[in-house]
Amino acid sequence: MVTGGSVAFERDGSTGLSDLQVVRGLPDGHPKLNMGPDAVLDGPAGGPAQIGRSAPGHDLSSHYTRQQLLDALFLELRDADTLRDAQAISRRIHSLFMQSGSHTLDLLMMRSARAIEGKEYGLALDLLDAVVRLDPGYVEGWNRRATVHFLKEDLGRSLADIEQVLRIEPRHYPALSGFAMILRKTGEDEKALEVFQHVLSIYPLLENAQDAVKSLREELWGQYH
Template identity: 50%
Template sequence: MRLFLFILLLSLAAPVSSAQQAPELGPDVDTPSLDDLHSLPENEEDETGGKVVADGADQDEKALADLFEKLAAAETPEQALSIGQKIQAKWLESGSDTVDALMSRAAVALRANKYGLALDLLDVVVTLKPDFAEGWNRRATVFYVQQDFGRSLADIERTLALEPRHWGALSGLAIIQRRIGEDDKALTTFRRALEINPGLKNAKEAVDELEKEAEGDAI
């Protein structure tokens, strides 16, 4: 019965109809990689396979808001990483054991480059839990590494509508904007991500590069 239900849910899942046609990459742009987005926290699972969960005190929105305040004020990369991991753990709490299991399986598939399986699982996630921002973010990541930027952007939009502070989704948006030649927009988006999480090394490097390029164009 459970297998039948799972197959039925897979058949009901469909791509977002508002997805744009994927822009083409230029000849000098590297192939997208999962490492570009760092979408999967390295500590998502412990050595026993158990999922990392947020501390008990971090169960409400006020506690989460406090974490974001601390993150924005982090003085060292180590502090930002520690606080960011707590927030990511909170984001992974869907409130559904079924969705949590699907997310875990999708993460394993994504790390193994089994993108078709990951998409099948995440299609079910967003169908079962459309208000779960991390489900949309993970599916956006799969579309990104497949160079399906239109659908990735559509899922990033859904992610940010549910969680505007999602620095991973903002970073993904900025990377795509940069890849398709929208450097001004990319610079603004990277800066927004850094306002939320100042510990984003890749975003800092991208901002420095884009600012230098903008200065060069202005001369």
């Protein structure tokens, strides 16, 4: 979710964390991406240079697919040394998630964002229903609809949409964070802690997940001592 594959949670209420595995990126020897703030962004729309550029001395293949870009970016995100670098990588991951390849979907997503901003949640849901019908594989359609359901406090429908997000992209840390927030909201603090810890295995420098883990540990310690 904004507020914030394998099935990430199961109907019996368990987290299903045994199915949540971090994809460790590309094999050894894969060109390392330069994800700093000065990365050149002069490539064609959707091409590698829009997301990042190869480090000096490496040739980034023109056959570098979207999935390979995501794998490389998630590896860089896991290993980022500074918050600034991690946030730059995260923005590029988000830009890939947002790419729909369809002008129609882009327009629907833009209108849904405006509706959410104006708290017109019914209209936003109508627009996002159309998005997921048109392209059930478009991860951000499900993610944004999960967010709207969360804002409406319809947690069951929000969880159902988060499940769809994580089927498409198990490393989707905003959706995982949303899942953990719902678990916390419903009093499942131990499970929420597990999910937030999993988020940090994907994005170790994510500040709100760090804060949540610290807070939950303190709360759980207080319950048992």
